[in-house]
Amino acid sequence: MKIIRYQDASGEIHYGCQQNDGSATRLNGDIYGEYSDSGEAADVAKLLAPIVPTDILCIGLNYGHHADESGLPHPEFPVLFMKNVGALQNPGDPIIIPSKLKCETVDFECELGVIIGKECYNVSKEDALDYVLGYTCAHDVSERHWQKNGGGGQWCRGKTFATFCPIGPCLVTSDEITDPQSLGIKTVLNGETMQDWKTNDMIFDVVTLIEFLSAGTRLLPGTLILTGTPHGVGAARKPPVFLKPGDNVTISIEGIGDLENPVVAED
Numbered sequence: 001m002k003i004i005r006y007q008d009a010s011g012e013i014h015y016g017c018q019q020n021d022g023s024a025t026r027l028n029g030d031i032y033g034e035y036s037d038s039g040e041a042a043d044v045a046k047l048l049a050p051i052v053p054t055d056i057l058c059i060g061l062n063y064g065h066h067a068d069e070s071g072l073p074h075p076e077f078p079v080l081f082m083k084n085v086g087a088l089q090n091p092g093d094p095i096i097i098p099s100k101l102k103c104e105t106v107d108f109e110c111e112l113g114v115i116i117g118k119e120c121y122n123v124s125k126e127d128a129l130d131y132v133l134g135y136t137c138a139h140d141v142s143e144r145h146w147q148k149n150g151g152g153g154q155w156c157r158g159k160t161f162a163t164f165c166p167i168g169p170c171l172v173t174s175d176e177i178t179d180p181q182s183l184g185i186k187t188v189l190n191g192e193t194m195q196d197w198k199t200n201d202m203i204f205d206v207v208t209l210i211e212f213l214s215a216g217t218r219l220l221p222g223t224l225i226l227t228g229t230p231h232g233v234g235a236a237r238k239p240p241v242f243l244k245p246g247d248n249v250t251i252s253i254e255g256i257g258d259l260e261n262p263v264v265a266e267d
Helices: 064-069 125-131 144-148 206-213
Strands: 002-007 013-018 024-029 035-041 046-048 056-060 079-083 095-097 110-116 132-139 165-173 184-189 192-198 224-226 248-253 257-265
Touching: 002 024, 046 165, 110 184, 110 206, 110 248, 125 132, 125 206, 132 248, 132 257, 165 257, 206 224
Parallel strands: 056 224, 095 257
Antiparallel strands: 002 013, 002 046, 002 165, 013 024, 024 035, 056 079, 110 132, 110 224, 132 165, 184 192, 184 248, 248 257
């Protein structure tokens, strides 16, 4: 099932089921519990991010070719950082380049987002996918100066500006994506393909990440895991390519869809 979250004409927020023809029907129940397709047409006035995460856990340097283009060794353990939930952005809404702090090196990163569906603690790799509600397209927008030079050695400052975590356009339930390591993933900037690879290049696959992240740690329903980006990021290009006002960027993942956002400057 492809689950969407939307606002209707009266401003109320609901979940829906996206149909093959592009229409949607309203869902009844709790997506973290029992839910069903009502069959009633959904009044989708605005498409929203498919969930509001409880936490956003992110993995850096998790594609072999991306680590290589960065000139860094493959990590021994997953490289964990976090984004503020306030970084969330809806499909179609703008990525806003901040003005309060000087931001001239804003980069794109397509990522597979994994959404945890039930509380997860000390889970084994063998059982890990039983805890996954579904998958979504995610964009780990990254301001490279603040990531590398302005964060005191931590990545969070450059990764967690408002609007720097678009996700969507839908959540595809795990029964429809049985192998998250076999998906094509790409970034298209202003019509030009910048990243185009497969999730099988992950250094740590999805089940390994869930085992590692849940070790001694409670992952709550609604936890969003960003699983890393393939090679081709703007900072690694010669010359570098960074996002600027007027750009349009699309993250596409096989079996999920296209997450499209314009880029604007903060007023």
